[in-house]
Amino acid sequence: MNDELSNPDIPVPDExxxxxxxxxxxxxxxxxxxxxxxxxxFGLACCAIEMICTAASRFDIARFGMEVFRATPRQxxxxxxxxxxxxxxxxxxxxLFNQMPEPKYVMAMGACASGGxxxxxxxxxxxxxxxxxxxxxxxxxxxxxxxxxxxxLMKLQEKIDGQSLKSVRWYGQEASEAVPVPVLGPDLxxxxxxxxxxxxxxxxxxxxxxxxDL
Amino acid sequence: MVEKxxxxxxxxFNNPDNEVTSDHIIERFNGDISADTRDGYQGYIVSxxxxxxxAKVFRDELGYDYLSSVTGVDYIDDDxxxxxxxxxxxxxxxxxxxxxxxxxxxxxxxxxxPIYPGxxxxxxxxxxxxxxxxxxxxxxxxxxxxxxxDGYPLRKDWKEAYYEEDVKPFDTRWPxxxxxxxxADSPYGxxxxxxxxxxxxxxxxxxxxxxxxxxxxxxxKGKSLQTDSIVVxxxxxxxxxxxxxxxVVALDGETITDxxxxxxxxxxxxxxxxxxxxxxxxxxYTDRLDYLASMGNNFGYALAVEKLMxxxxxxxxxxIRVLMAELTRIANHMWAIGFLLNDLGAFQTPALYAIRxxxxxxxxxxxxxxxRMMCNYMRFGGLARDFPSQMRGEDTIKFIDDLxxxxxxxxxxxxxxxxxxxxxxxxxxxxxxxxxxxxxxxxSTAGPLLRAxxxxxxxxxxxxxxxxxxxxxxxxxxxxxxxxxxYLIRVDEMRESAKICQQVMRDIPSEGEIFTGxxxxxxxxxxxxxxGRVENPKGELGYYVVSNGKANPYRYHVxxxxxxxxxxxxxxxxxxxxxxxxxxxxxxxxxxGEVDR
Numbered sequence: 001m002n003d004e005l006s007n008p009d010i011p012v013p014d015e016x017x018x019x020x021x022x023x024x025x026x027x028x029x030x031x032x033x034x035x036x037x038x039x040x041x042f043g044l045a046c047c048a049i050e051m052i053c054t055a056a057s058r059f060d061i062a063r064f065g066m067e068v069f070r071a072t073p074r075q076x077x078x079x080x081x082x083x084x085x086x087x088x089x090x091x092x093x094x095x096l097f098n099q100m101p102e103p104k105y106v107m108a109m110g111a112c113a114s115g116g117x118x119x120x121x122x123x124x125x126x127x128x129x130x131x132x133x134x135x136x137x138x139x140x141x142x143x144x145x146x147x148x149x150x151x152x153l154m155k156l157q158e159k160i161d162g163q164s165l166k167s168v169r170w171y172g173q174e175a176s177e178a179v180p181v182p183v184l185g186p187d188l189x190x191x192x193x194x195x196x197x198x199x200x201x202x203x204x205x206x207x208x209x210x211x212x213d214l
Numbered sequence: 215m216v217e218k219x220x221x222x223x224x225x226x227f228n229n230p231d232n233e234v235t236s237d238h239i240i241e242r243f244n245g246d247i248s249a250d251t252r253d254g255y256q257g258y259i260v261s262x263x264x265x266x267x268x269a270k271v272f273r274d275e276l277g278y279d280y281l282s283s284v285t286g287v288d289y290i291d292d293d294x295x296x297x298x299x300x301x302x303x304x305x306x307x308x309x310x311x312x313x314x315x316x317x318x319x320x321x322x323x324x325x326x327x328p329i330y331p332g333x334x335x336x337x338x339x340x341x342x343x344x345x346x347x348x349x350x351x352x353x354x355x356x357x358x359x360x361x362x363x364d365g366y367p368l369r370k371d372w373k374e375a376y377y378e379e380d381v382k383p384f385d386t387r388w389p390x391x392x393x394x395x396x397x398a399d400s401p402y403g404x405x406x407x408x409x410x411x412x413x414x415x416x417x418x419x420x421x422x423x424x425x426x427x428x429x430x431x432x433x434x435k436g437k438s439l440q441t442d443s444i445v446v447x448x449x450x451x452x453x454x455x456x457x458x459x460x461x462v463v464a465l466d467g468e469t470i471t472d473x474x475x476x477x478x479x480x481x482x483x484x485x486x487x488x489x490x491x492x493x494x495x496x497x498x499y500t501d502r503l504d505y506l507a508s509m510g511n512n513f514g515y516a517l518a519v520e521k522l523m524x525x526x527x528x529x530x531x532x533x534i535r536v537l538m539a540e541l542t543r544i545a546n547h548m549w550a551i552g553f554l555l556n557d558l559g560a561f562q563t564p565a566l567y568a569i570r571x572x573x574x575x576x577x578x579x580x581x582x583x584x585x586r587m588m589c590n591y592m593r594f595g596g597l598a599r600d601f602p603s604q605m606r607g608e609d610t611i612k613f614i615d616d617l618x619x620x621x622x623x624x625x626x627x628x629x630x631x632x633x634x635x636x637x638x639x640x641x642x643x644x645x646x647x648x649x650x651x652x653x654x655x656x657x658s659t660a661g662p663l664l665r666a667x668x669x670x671x672x673x674x675x676x677x678x679x680x681x682x683x684x685x686x687x688x689x690x691x692x693x694x695x696x697x698x699x700x701y702l703i704r705v706d707e708m709r710e711s712a713k714i715c716q717q718v719m720r721d722i723p724s725e726g727e728i729f730t731g732x733x734x735x736x737x738x739x740x741x742x743x744x745x746g747r748v749e750n751p752k753g754e755l756g757y758y759v760v761s762n763g764k765a766n767p768y769r770y771h772v773x774x775x776x777x778x779x780x781x782x783x784x785x786x787x788x789x790x791x792x793x794x795x796x797x798x799x800x801x802x803x804x805x806x807g808e809v810d811r
Binding site for chain 2: 046049050053056071084086116123145184188190200
């Protein structure tokens, strides 16, 4: 523990080395968070099976302090989007994300969650969860092996290491905003595109700059 | 609901003189039924007017008492939609298929639910995908897509938002060496499209009110204590639903009065994508149907297309196919048992033991096929590759020998030893979710669900495929049809599978071809229809493939055992406590990739 946390610039007397560590607040705060990321019990498709295998004895996610899978979003830190995001399911996923307390992280596990994957062209498939919620780590693979998922989790730990109490959004002045929940209509409706949709009504599709609306 | 008279059926089989043949039927229904004479097609075409009568005769007089599959095909050039039914005799023997053709503008077909209750969800799927109205269906609403969705996606003239061309490979897939994203073509930057007259400001979403109202509630009359019914949604995000599955449950206290499954949360359009793909491109997609049994899925699809192509599979490849299919069965049942125990409240521990055994099998898959789960291993006419010489620092053959002779049987015994006589397992499982044999057949259930109810129906026997006829194994059955028997049947089946694997390793030729002919990426398949099926761990997995002589399937339908098995879920749960619904669902063993496809 000492090596991981201590600040080499400030020397600790030899006789206190086994009991005392001098470190920064950021470092110990992040160390605590990175070693106890609780994922949500949230399986969508094939990737969920590999996620369960990662949690099982052979790959043993507990080595990273992440074995505490919580069935409720209220107690979870990390949402592993493990599988194909369909239009029928995406309203629920966004609601679950909104229900998670800050600090919260999202991992897109596998090709489907990252960008639609092999099913991208399907009429009921959302091309990647990042169209709706912000993603912290993308894990490639179809499905990613447990090793790949663990690598992704280590990348998330690195990301947490780089955050600072001074700048993180959940201690900021403004409350973080909920993502508007998509609605199921004749096709999936994104409330953020309401104006664009209203303008399109009764018209042939026109070419617009899509970056603006995303 | 079931109107069948069991004794009458038996008489037909015992007196061959009295047996009604299909020729008699054609004569009797003069003009309303005819043989399907198109090139490469079999079966009968029935007119919708007397469809009910004909189906009853098929069931009661010809003995086709088990309706395995219902699906549709849109023959847009002939301007009709065809609804295709496959039926079997539960005692074994050749199956039958019959079709109803209706026009595309106003397709109406009489429902078969009163004759074969197992048609319920499958007819709803045809309605959802093709817009065929099944007259008299008790609950005809969309099943995979949501109410209010625009259009019938599997019709040939319906195009998805990212539509590029009718068939693959697309010209645009690598334009000038640049990556092209489909999002760039959509004004919304997303995979969405709306009808041209859609007016968002004067529109309101569909609600689930009608679904909630359709549930059967308690009748307050005649009860001394006034109670209220409540409706509870279990899922789609719920730890016990084995994926994204939703059960809408009407409760009286803790007792279930009605249960309606809602699915489609993982509907990822296998069939629409499959009809754009080339035949071979579909092979990796089959892995992702029942993703706990990908080798079995490969097997079924390979069989269906091989039937059309008429290719033979070399000897050694046949043995490896059987070995892989049986290892898959053990891996799947391990998982099913582990997670059934999870549902019973033995959280995690039994599952850890089961997963540990499954990992050994996955190692074989990874070494041989290159992937743990998505094996993409079988080809039309053989296999993708042979065993590697070494795996995990050992000789591969030695590793597999040890696995099937020692390690897997030990793992099975271990589970059996810890669980079978366990007091809690017994008290939670015995007598819960009882399914009678008659109901199991009528509701078209398959696999362990059917055999736990005492029906000895296993495609490896009744419609033997591959080289299963060479092996010595039993088809285990149990008689009570409750959750406990469904658990026991899985243990029995794992033992039988291990036995088959041992025989494979004993008899397999040590060398030989594993593929017939030259491997090809794109090839034409002779026109016609084909129904290839295997006994997957969860039941009968069937592929209905129609080819029009081109390089892409004209129709690609998957008869998924998990999906059809769910038809009976509501019936099984009625009268039980809400905690038992979770266990009953676990004992059916569904995988959502296959339920929703």
